[in-house]
Amino acid sequence: MNLSPEETSTWIPLTLQNRDESVLQIQSASKEFLYDKSGKEYIDGISSWWTCIHGHRHPEIMEAIRQQTGVLDHVMLAGFLHDPAELLSKKILSLSGGNYKKVFYSDNGSNAVEIALKFAIQYYKNRDGEKSGRHRSKFIVFSSSYHGDSIGGMNVSGITYFNRIFAELRFPVYEIGAPDRFQFSTKEETSIHYTNLLSQVKEAISENQDEYAGIVIEPLVFGASGMIFYDPEFLQGLRKIATELDVLLIFDEVFTGMGRTGEYFAFQKADAVPDLIAFAKGLTGGSLPLAATLVSEKIYHTFLTDDPYKSFFHAHTMTGNPIACSAGLASLAVLEKEGLDQVRKLESDFRKRIQGLVSSHPEVLINPRVLGGICAFELNQTIGEDEYLNPIGKKLRAKLLEKHILLRPLGNTVYITPPYNISESSLDRIFSALDQAIGSL
Ligand SMILES: Cc1ncc(COP(=O)(O)O)c(C=O)c1O
Known part of the structure; x- marks a missing residue:
């Protein structure tokens, strides 16, 4: 039975609070399928916001959770450690190719991004102390990017429909256009576009080098704002500028991390190594909230000191929860065993x-x-507004749901990001439903 958001006691996010909206009540899940209260089956074509990368309730992840609940539920990490956190950190550091020194845990993507921003700002404070003169706290950010709904996450996102209302809260950023590959029809034009944007980045930082702490970007794909794809050369260009002008490069891999682009991290696919990485989403295969920020040796080094004012004053209550870390270990084991092959x-x-x-x-x-594991396209039918609010997305979503397919178009951008191990028959059903639904728009 469907409810309207007005009838529920739970605030349903990203949903108009009115009687025309409808809320589907899910009872259970298995593999790529969700089941509602009446037992109807739906294919989860977006892995529940990109988290359930191995499908729902993967047996190895569920077993790891069961085992951990029999041993240790939680202990704060300030002054304590446990095997699940330490083993997971070692595994993550090894999968990221030995480019990072430490893993800092939190519990959602927005926090992981904010932690990266704070590390970047404090890195310069710790490194340069008072001689730095100005406080380096400004970031280069990109239009149409999305880094979360917390104040800091919104702050480094492009100004969009999502955060326009809170624009006055912004701390200083310099916004550069998105490196969208589909804005131009030839490779040459795209390359010129990248070069122009990189020049703008360089110029902005050069003019006020002592103000900038970093460049923040979603590598290879700007996800939530419309699956905007771009090429590795742009990230390589940013890496070069960041090194030359001494600012930090921060990748938000909340979406792209954990195999979504075909490598463990998108930075490996792009061949451009950032100083800090934030990631979350697929880390526990969608079973429990867990996020992490990877810190490079260069940054960590400035925190190795007896000076208490140079320690990183940041922690979340559930940081490094043992059950979530055990789920993370199990999910990474599945990813290593078969996940990347499945993505390919x-x-x-x-x-x-x-x-x-x-x-x-x-x-x-x-x-x-x-x-x-990302497939996207645009519908060349704009009825009304651009961006996320374009009603065509909602219309298509409803038509697909009637066919028991869960996709969540972003305005007129349609995308499919299923679990990596989705069956051929479910892919058949998604594409056939899309074919019919698009035909009937
Ligand atoms: C690239 C990116 N960064 C940050 C976030 C925010 O993550 P969370 O919703 O876990 O706070 C998202 C969420 O979609 C994301 O796609």
């Missing part, structure tokens, strides 16, 4: 299937694109 297979499946969909709807479906 999914990528080639997507490439074939999206071509079929484009040929059925050549006028309507534009900018088809695939990267790892």
Whole structure:
């Protein structure tokens, strides 16, 4: 039975609080499927906001949680440590290729980003002390990027429909245009666009170098703001500028981390190593909240001191929760064993299937694109507003739900980000439902 958001005691997020909206009550889940209270099955085509990378209730993750609940539920990490956190940190450091020194835990993507921002600001304080003169706290950020809904996360996001209302709270950032690959039709034009944007970044930092702490970007894909794809060369350009001008490069891999682009982290795919990485989403395979920020040796080094004023005064109550860390270890084991191969297979499946969909709807479906376990396109029908609020997205979502497919278009951008191990038959069902739903718009 569906409810309206007005009828529930729970505030339903990102949903208009009115009687026209409807809230589907989910009772259970398994693999790529969700089941409602009447037992109807839905394919979770977006891995519940990109978290359930191995499908719902993966047996190895559930078993790891069960085992951990019999041993240790929680202990604060200030002055304490436990095996699940330490083993997970070692595993993450090794999967990230030995480029990082420490893992700092939190429990959601927005926090992981904020922690990276605070590390960046304090790095310069610790390193330069009073001789730094000005307080370096400004960041280069990108239009249409999304880094979370907390104040700090919103602050380094591009100004969009999501955060416009809170724009006055912004601490200083310099916003550069998005490096969108689909804005231009040729590779040359795109390359020129990247070069222009990189020049703007360089110029902005050069003019006020002592104000900037870092550059914050979602590597290879700007996710929530419309699956905007761009090329590794842009990240390599940013890496070069950050090194030359002595600012930190921060990658927000909350979406792209844990295999979504076909490597453990997108920075590995892009061949550009940032100084700090924030990630969350797939870390526990969607089972429990856990996020992390990776800190490089260079940054960590400035915190190695007897001076209490140079310690990092940041912690969350549930930081490094043992049950969540055990789930993370199990999820990474699945990712190592079979996950990345599954993403690569999914990528080639997507490439074939999206071509079929484009040929059925050549006028309507534009900018088809695939990267790892992400398939996206735009509907060339703008009825009303741009961005997230374009009603075409909601209309398509409703039509797909009638066909028992859960996708959540971002305005006129449609994307599929299923669990890596989704079955061929479920992919068939998603693409056939899309074909029919787009045809009936
Ligand atoms: C790139 C990126 N950063 C940060 C966040 C915020 O993560 P959370 O919703 O866990 O706070 C998201 C969420 O979608 C994201 O995609």
